Amino acid sequence: MKDVVHESFIVVKAKESGVTVTGVTRGVENRFLHTEKLESGEVWISQFTDNISAMKIRGKAEIMTSIGDLMGGE
Amino acid sequence: MKDVVHESFIVVKAKESGVTVTGVTRGVENRFLHTEKLESGEVWISQFTDNISAMKIRGKAEIMTSIGDLMGGE
Amino acid sequence: MKDVVHESFIVVKAKESGVTVTGVTRGVENRFLHTEKLESGEVWISQFTDNISAMKIRGKAEIMTSIGDLMGGE
Amino acid sequence: MKDVVHESFIVVKAKESGVTVTGVTRGVENRFLHTEKLESGEVWISQFTDNISAMKIRGKAEIMTSIGDLMGGE
Amino acid sequence: MKDVVHESFIVVKAKESGVTVTGVTRGVENRFLHTEKLESGEVWISQFTDNISAMKIRGKAEIMTSIGDLMGGE
Amino acid sequence: MKDVVHESFIVVKAKESGVTVTGVTRGVENRFLHTEKLESGEVWISQFTDNISAMKIRGKAEIMTSIGDLMGGE
Amino acid sequence: MKDVVHESFIVVKAKESGVTVTGVTRGVENRFLHTEKLESGEVWISQFTDNISAMKIRGKAEIMTSIGDLMGGE
Amino acid sequence: MKDVVHESFIVVKAKESGVTVTGVTRGVENRFLHTEKLESGEVWISQFTDNISAMKIRGKAEIMTSIGDLMGGE
Amino acid sequence: MKDVVHESFIVVKAKESGVTVTGVTRGVENRFLHTEKLESGEVWISQFTDNISAMKIRGKAEIMTSIGDLMGGE
Amino acid sequence: MKDVVHESFIVVKAKESGVTVTGVTRGVENRFLHTEKLESGEVWISQFTDNISAMKIRGKAEIMTSIGDLMGGE
Amino acid sequence: MKDVVHESFIVVKAKESGVTVTGVTRGVENRFLHTEKLESGEVWISQFTDNISAMKIRGKAEIMTSIGDLMGGE
Amino acid sequence: MKDVVHESFIVVKAKESGVTVTGVTRGVENRFLHTEKLESGEVWISQFTDNISAMKIRGKAEIMTSIGDLMGGE
Numbered sequence: 112m113k114d115v116v117h118e119s120f121i122v123v124k125a126k127e128s129g130v131t132v133t134g135v136t137r138g139v140e141n142r143f144l145h146t147e148k149l150e151s152g153e154v155w156i157s158q159f160t161d162n163i164s165a166m167k168i169r170g171k172a173e174i175m176t177s178i179g180d181l182m183g184g185e
Numbered sequence: 186m187k188d189v190v191h192e193s194f195i196v197v198k199a200k201e202s203g204v205t206v207t208g209v210t211r212g213v214e215n216r217f218l219h220t221e222k223l224e225s226g227e228v229w230i231s232q233f234t235d236n237i238s239a240m241k242i243r244g245k246a247e248i249m250t251s252i253g254d255l256m257g258g259e
Numbered sequence: 260m261k262d263v264v265h266e267s268f269i270v271v272k273a274k275e276s277g278v279t280v281t282g283v284t285r286g287v288e289n290r291f292l293h294t295e296k297l298e299s300g301e302v303w304i305s306q307f308t309d310n311i312s313a314m315k316i317r318g319k320a321e322i323m324t325s326i327g328d329l330m331g332g333e
Numbered sequence: 334m335k336d337v338v339h340e341s342f343i344v345v346k347a348k349e350s351g352v353t354v355t356g357v358t359r360g361v362e363n364r365f366l367h368t369e370k371l372e373s374g375e376v377w378i379s380q381f382t383d384n385i386s387a388m389k390i391r392g393k394a395e396i397m398t399s400i401g402d403l404m405g406g407e
Numbered sequence: 408m409k410d411v412v413h414e415s416f417i418v419v420k421a422k423e424s425g426v427t428v429t430g431v432t433r434g435v436e437n438r439f440l441h442t443e444k445l446e447s448g449e450v451w452i453s454q455f456t457d458n459i460s461a462m463k464i465r466g467k468a469e470i471m472t473s474i475g476d477l478m479g480g481e
Numbered sequence: 482m483k484d485v486v487h488e489s490f491i492v493v494k495a496k497e498s499g500v501t502v503t504g505v506t507r508g509v510e511n512r513f514l515h516t517e518k519l520e521s522g523e524v525w526i527s528q529f530t531d532n533i534s535a536m537k538i539r540g541k542a543e544i545m546t547s548i549g550d551l552m553g554g555e
Numbered sequence: 556m557k558d559v560v561h562e563s564f565i566v567v568k569a570k571e572s573g574v575t576v577t578g579v580t581r582g583v584e585n586r587f588l589h590t591e592k593l594e595s596g597e598v599w600i601s602q603f604t605d606n607i608s609a610m611k612i613r614g615k616a617e618i619m620t621s622i623g624d625l626m627g628g629e
Numbered sequence: 630m631k632d633v634v635h636e637s638f639i640v641v642k643a644k645e646s647g648v649t650v651t652g653v654t655r656g657v658e659n660r661f662l663h664t665e666k667l668e669s670g671e672v673w674i675s676q677f678t679d680n681i682s683a684m685k686i687r688g689k690a691e692i693m694t695s696i697g698d699l700m701g702g703e
Numbered sequence: 704m705k706d707v708v709h710e711s712f713i714v715v716k717a718k719e720s721g722v723t724v725t726g727v728t729r730g731v732e733n734r735f736l737h738t739e740k741l742e743s744g745e746v747w748i749s750q751f752t753d754n755i756s757a758m759k760i761r762g763k764a765e766i767m768t769s770i771g772d773l774m775g776g777e
Numbered sequence: 778m779k780d781v782v783h784e785s786f787i788v789v790k791a792k793e794s795g796v797t798v799t800g801v802t803r804g805v806e807n808r809f810l811h812t813e814k815l816e817s818g819e820v821w822i823s824q825f826t827d828n829i830s831a832m833k834i835r836g837k838a839e840i841m842t843s844i845g846d847l848m849g850g851e
Numbered sequence: 852m853k854d855v856v857h858e859s860f861i862v863v864k865a866k867e868s869g870v871t872v873t874g875v876t877r878g879v880e881n882r883f884l885h886t887e888k889l890e891s892g893e894v895w896i897s898q899f900t901d902n903i904s905a906m907k908i909r910g911k912a913e914i915m916t917s918i919g920d921l922m923g924g925e
Numbered sequence: 926m927k928d929v930v931h932e933s934f935i936v937v938k939a940k941e942s943g944v945t946v947t948g949v950t951r952g953v954e955n956r957f958l959h960t961e962k963l964e965s966g967e968v969w970i971s972q973f974t975d976n977i978s979a980m981k982i983r984g985k986a987e988i989m990t991s992i993g994d995l996m997g998g999e
Contacts, residue, residue, distance in 0.1 A: 118563055119192055120603070121230060122618075124625055134585065139236050141208065141219035145585035147611070152628040154618060156565060157609035159194070162583050165231035167221070174196075174228055175623045179249045181198055183228040193266055195304060213310050215282065215293035233268070239305035241295070248270075248302055253323045255272055257302040267340055269378060287384050289356065289367035307342070313379035315369070322344075322376055327397045329346055331376040341414055343452060361458050363430065363441035381416070387453035389443070396418075396450055401471045403420055405450040415488055417526060435532050437504065437515035455490070461527035463517070470492075470524055475545045477494055479524040489636055491674060509680050511652065511663035529638070535675035537665070544640075544672055549693045551642055553672040562711055564751070566766075568773055578733065589733035591759070598766055598775040600713060601757035606731050619771045637784055639822060657828050659800065659811035677786070683823035685813070692788075692820055697841045699790055701820040710859055712899070714914075716921055726881065737881035739907070744924040746914055748861060749905035754879050767919045785932055787970060805976050807948065807959035825934070831971035833961070840936075840968055845989045847938055849968040858933055860973070862988075864995055874955065885955035887981070892998040894988055896935060897979035902953050915993045 120158040122175040123168055125149035126184070130170035132157065137164035194232040196249040197242055199223035200258070204244035206231070211238035268306040270323040271316055273297035274332070278318035280305065285312035342380040344397040345390055347371035348406070352392035354379065359386035416454040418471040419464055421445035422480070426466035428453065433460035490528040492545040493538055495519035496554070500540035502527065507534035564602040566619040567612055569593035570628070574614035576601065581608035638676040640693040641686055643667035644702070648688035650675065655682035712750040714767040715760055717741035718776070722762035724749065729756035786824040788841040789834055791815035792850070796836035798823065803830035860898040862915040863908055865889035866924070870910035872897065877904035934972040936989040937982055939963035940998070944984035946971065951978035 123132050130149040134157070136142050144163060147155055149172075157166070168174060171184030197206050204223040208231070210216050218237060221229055223246075231240070242248060245258030271280050278297040282305070284290050292311060295303055297320075305314070316322060319332030345354050352371040356379070358364050366385060371377055371394075379388070390396060393406030419428050426445040430453070432438050440459060445451055445468075453462070464470060467480030493502050500519040504527070506512050514533060517525055519542075527536070538544060541554030567576050574593040578601070580586050588607060591599055593616075601610070612618060615628030641650050648667040652675070654660050662681060665673055667690075675684070686692060689702030715724050722741040726749070728734050736755060739747055741764075749758070760766060763776030789798050796815040800823070802808050810829060813821055815838075823832070834840060837850030863872050870889040874897070876882050884903060889895055889912075897906070908914060911924030937946050944963040948971070950956050958977055963969055963986075971980070982988060985998030 117192070117608075118561070118603075119194065119232075120563065120620075120622070122620060122622065122625065124627065135221075135231070137232075137234055137236075139218070141221075144583070147579075147585075147609075149611075150613070152613075152615075154612040154616075154625065154627040155609065156612075156620065157579070158563075158581075158603055159192075159232055160581055160608045162581075163608075164191075164234045164237075165221075165229065167223075168228040168230075169224070169226075171226075172228075173625065175620075175625070176194075176196060176230065176249075177622050178194070178196065178251050179254065180623065181196065181228065181247065181249070183198065184226040191266070193268065193306075209295075209305070211306075211308055211310075213292070215295075233266075233306055238265075238308045238311075239295075239303065241297075242302040242304075243298070243300075245300075246302075250268075250270060250304065250323075252268070252270065252325050253328065255270065255302065255321065255323070257272065258300040265340070267342065267380075283369075283379070285380075285382055285384075287366070289369075307340075307380055312339075312382045312385075313369075313377065315371075316376040316378075317372070317374075319374075320376075324342075324344060324378065324397070326342070326344065326399050327402065329344065329376065329395065329397070331346065332374040339414070341416065341454075357443075357453070359454075359456055359458075361440070363443075381414075381454055386413075386456045386459075387443075387451065389445075390450040390452075391446070391448075393448075394450075398416075398418055398452065398471075400416070400418065400473050401476065403418065403450065403469065403471070405420065406448040413488070415490065415528075431517075431527070433528075433530055433532075435514070437517075455488075455528055460487075460530045460533075461517075461525065463519075464524040464526075465520070465522075467522075468524075472490075472492060472526065472545075474490070474492065474547050475550065477492065477524065477543065477545070479494065480522040487636070489638065489676075505665075505675070507676075507678055507680075509662070511665075529636075529676055534635075534678045534681075535665075535673065537667075538672040538674075539668070539670075541670075542672075546638075546640060546674065546693075548638070548640065548695050549698065551640065551672065551691065551693070553642065554670040562709070562751075564711065564768075564770070566768060566770065566773065568775065588731070591727075591733075591757075593759075594761070596761075596763075596776040598760040598764075598773065599757065600760075600768065601727070602711075602729075602751055604729055604756045606729075607756075617773065619768075619773070621770050624771065635784070637786065637824075653813075653823070655824075655826055655828075657810070659813075677784075677824055682783075682826045682829075683813075683821065685815075686820040686822075687816070687818075689818075690820075694786075694788060694822065694841070696786070696788065696843050697846065699788065699820065699839065699841070701790065702818040710857070710899075712859065712916075712918070714916060714918065714921065716923065736879070739875075739881075739905075741907075742909070744909075744911075746908040746912075746921065746923040747905065748908075748916065749875070750859075750877075750899055752877055752904045754877075755904075765921065767916075767921070769918050772919065783932070785934065785972075801961075801971070803972075803974055803976075805958070807961075825932075825972055830931075830974045830977075831961075831969065833963075834968040834970075835964070835966075837966075838968075842934075842936055842970065842989070844934070844936065844991050845994065847936065847968065847987065847989070849938065850966040858931070858973075860933065860990075860992070862990055862992065862995065864997065884953070887949075887955075887979075889981075890983070892983075892985075894982040894986075894995065894997040895979065896982075896990065897949070898933075898951075898973055900951055900978045902951075903978075913995065915990075915995070917992050920993065 135165035209239035357387035431461035505535035579609035653683035727757035801831035875905035949979035
């Protein structure tokens with residue numbers, strides 16, 4: 112693979128313990144690749160990669176992206 | 186595949202349980218590739234890819250894109 | 260085909276059931292490739308692709324594009 | 334042909350039935366390639382392509398382009 | 408021909424019948440290639456191409472370009 | 482010659498009959514290549530090309546360029 | 556691997572001793588690669604790299620990124 | 630020579646007859662290549678080229694460039 | 704290595720003697736490469752390089768980066 | 778030499794007769810290449826080139842550059 | 852070495868005699884390459900290069916960079 | 926050497942006679958390459974080049990750069 116740069120990243124700050132951020136595989140099969148569990152107050156910053164084209168965030172969390180910010184969870 | 190980067194992504198936050206985000210295949214045949222079901226409060230962030238050129242969102246959800254934000258569902 | 264990225268996409272939110280978004284083929288023959296039928300409240304986000312260079316939207320819908328937004332239907 | 338991306342598109346919303354959008358061929362011969370007939374309220378979004386370098390719109394219609402918007406027809 | 412994209416286009420709306428838009432050939436010989444006759448209210452949108460490097464508009468018309476808008480005709 | 486795109490264009494609207502726009506050849510010899518005569522109210526839009534690197538406008542005319550607008554003639 | 560530049564970086568300032576910044580591996584396996592422990596007042600500035608596509612920050616810290624700033628920890 | 634585009638141009642409007650615009654050769658020898666004589670009110674628009682890297686304007690004239698406008702002559 | 708430019712740099716001004724700026728190695732092993740000790744008032748300006756992808760600043764210092772400025776130390 | 782475009786230019790308007798603009802050679806030896814003498818009111822516009830990387834202006838003159846304007850001479 | 856351009860530069864104006872600007876080598880070994888001593892009022896402008904990726908300024912000086920300005924020394 | 930363009934330049938206007946602008950060599954050895962002596966009122970405009978990566982200005986002078994302007998000398 113050449114000439115390819117995935118620069119986009121997101122920021123997730125857990126507002127409760129047990130928040131999860133799951134990377135979902137790029138390509139024809141979209142399965143869960145990696146799930147990171149966050150304690151309250153922990154911050155997770157991750158890029159899209161050659162292997163990850165989607166992410167799922169569960170639980171109460173501040174989420175920042177280049178196209179806007181939002182609160183996850185109720 | 187070379188020199189190609191799909192960087193655009195969308196953000197979907199489910200406002201009720203059972204919201205679905207479906208990836209639709211790129212190319213001559215546009216069929217459903219992957220359907221992600223979201224619980225209320227879950228956040229889904231996904232890119233267009235070499236395999237997905239369209240997405241369908243069903244149910245009540247906040248949707249953010251680089252060209253504007255909207256509410257899905259009634 | 261190499262070095263080509265179609266990044267433009269549109270967003271369509273159906274304001275009534277039965278809204279259709281039809282992809283029209285790129286190239287010398289411009290025929291209907293795929294028609295997606297939307298229920299009221301469903302959101303469809305799709306890119307132009309190597310196979311689709313035009314889209315037709317029928318029915319009452321919010322439409323967002325990078326060059327402006329409009330309402331489809333009467 | 335390689336390395337070429339036509340990204341410009343226009344948006345046409347018919348304000349009466351019978352509006353037509355005609356693609357005109359690129360190259361040394363500029364003939365009508367495809368004519369799309371729109372019912373009132375229908376929206377047509379199309380790119381310039383390797384095959385189409387001009388478009389003609391007949392009838393009452395809202396037209397949006399990257400260099401400005403206008404009303405077609407009287 | 409490779410790596411060349413002509414993206415600039417102009418928009419012409421006829422304000423009377425008989426408006427003409429003529430494409431003039433690129434290269435060492437600058438002759439009329441194609442003349443499009445417009446009825447009042449018709450809209451013509453065309454790009455510069457590998458074959459056309461100049462355009463002549465005759466008659467009363469709204470003209471939009473990326474460097475400014477003007478009225479053709481007296 | 483490859484990989485070269487001349488995208489700059491100018492707009493000339495004749496404010497009297499007999500306005501001329503002359504293309505001057507690019508290269509070591511700068512001679513008149515093509516002279517277009519405009520009737521009052523006619524609009525001429527032309528690009529710099531591989532063959533034309535200068536233009537001369539004679540007579541009363543509105544002239545628009547990407548670096549500013551001016552009136553030709555007294 | 557060639558032609559690839561990861562330029563994005565983050566800034567972390569520890570607001571208490573024992574703050575950790577952990578780099579997580581890029582690729583199919585997302586494991587902890589390196590954990591830097593910061594004393595109160597120390598500043599850590601690091602880029603995403605060919606080897607690191609995610610970072611986890613634990614403890615009370617000021618965090619600056621190109622898409623926004625936030626406080627880690629409670 | 631390939632891949633080279635000189636896009637910069639200047640605009641000169643003669644405010645008296647006999648204004649001259651002279652192109653000066655690019656390269657190790659900087660001699661006069663072409664001198665254009667302008668009648669009062671004539672407009673001259675020319676690019677820097679592979680052959681011309683300097684221009685000299687004599688006489689009373691409005692001069693427009695991408696880095697600012699000025700009046701030539703006393 | 705080709706086609707790669709690391710242009711990002713940071714500025715550190717020591718506000719007390721003994722401030723250190725440590726470069727941390729890029730790649731699979733993230734170890735300390737170089738530590739620069741600064742006297743009060745000295746200024747250090749350094750880029751990320753092919754060898755350094757992280758930096759650690761200890762002590763009271765003004766720190767300037769392209770994504771924001773901050774004070775190191777208590 | 779290929780793929781190189783020097784687009785920067787400066788504008789000099791002599792405010793007295795005898796103003797000179799001298800091009801200085803690029804490379805290991807920086808000698809005077811060409812000196813242009815300007816009469817009062819004459820305007821000189823020149824680019825940096827493969828042969829010229831510096832310019833010296835003597836005498837009273839208005840000088841315009843892309844990074845600011847100034848008056849030469851006392 | 853090909854295709855690499857280091858364009859970033861800094862400006863240092865000595866506010867006392869004996870100010871030094873030291874270039875530090877790029878690469879695995881970060882040693883002092885060149886130290887320039889400045890008299891009061893002298894100005895030093897230097898780029899990062901293939902050989903220099905860091906600079907150290909000692910003494911009272913005005914320092915300008917593309918990411919902000921500061922005063923060196925107490 | 927290919928594909929490299931140094932476009933940055935600086936402007937120096939001597940405010941007293943005897944101002945000097947010295948070009949310093951790029952590369953592993955940073956020695957004085959060329960010193961230009963300016964009379965009061967003379968203006969010197971020079972680019973960084975493949976041979977020059979630093980400049981030293983001595984004496985009272987107005988200095989303009991793309992990252993800011995300053996006065997040299999006391």
